[in-house]
Amino acid sequence: MPPTFDPQLKRALADRIRYYNELGIYDFYRREATIQIQPEEREPLPRPKAAVVAPKEELFEISTAPQSALADPAQGLRAIREDIGDCTRCRLAKQGRKQIVFGVGSPRADLMFIGEAPGADEDQQGEPFVGRAGQLLNNMIKAMGLRREDVYIANIIKCRPPGNRTPERDECETCSPFLMRQIAIIQPKVLVALGAVAAKTLLAINAPMSELRGKWYDFRGTKLAVTYHPAFLLRDPRQKKEAWKDLQMVMKDLGLVAPPKSPE
Secondary structure, eight states: OOOOOOHHHHHHHHHHHHHHHHTTOOEEEEOOOSSOOOGGGOOOOOOOSSOOOOOTTSSEEEEOHHHHTOSOHHHHHHHHHHHHSSOOSSGGGGTTOOSOOOOEEOTTOSEEEEESOOOHHHHHHTSSSOSHHHHHHHHHHHHTTOOGGGSEEEESSSSOOGGGOOOOHHHHHHHHHHHHHHHHHHOOSEEEEESHHHHHHHHOOOOOHHHHSSSOEEETTEEEEEEOOHHHHHHOGGGHHHHHHHHHHHHHHHTOOOOOOOOO
């Protein structure tokens, strides 16, 4: 006879499953619980901040294979966008954002750039990096011997913060699971974090850019490099040479050769 759960436990399990769905985890396999807990002894299930392996007491085992093994990554990205919908999961939905800025580029890209958050131009057009910073990023990509459509571009969060302020931690935590799913589907060879917010969110390291740059990191089995955000380079063009060093490190790893300069 199947066990009967009280409403509180059902709600807790539904919240847990919804959270795993946002991380790209859809398949759950039932197994019998080995311990019977009386209602008065039961504690509410906590909502984890990151993906975890279910402990032995859990009623479900988890598999991520179907989400990450889709034959068509474009279809997988469309599914994520449908899951996001007209998102109201955090306060940004009520603070003036016009639309979701999902991501753009090749679903099979070897190189993926991750910025901080959409700005006014991005919020208007629904595409990341289309303003002045986006034009500079396009030039950086071109200098690497690639086109914008050869790479994939996304942000830590998908809604513009009011006044282009820095995203709050809870906003990043709420939105980043969708980015993790994008990365899992695209499976790039190299990730480039643009700026301190993207780097610190992805790496969970609180360090200045001077310490974050110039080295490789392992991000869930994918190489990750850190460089300056194009918006910062517009404010301080002197750092463009340093950013180019970072991109050259990426180019060397991917076997890219910079195109010859056109005669002036």
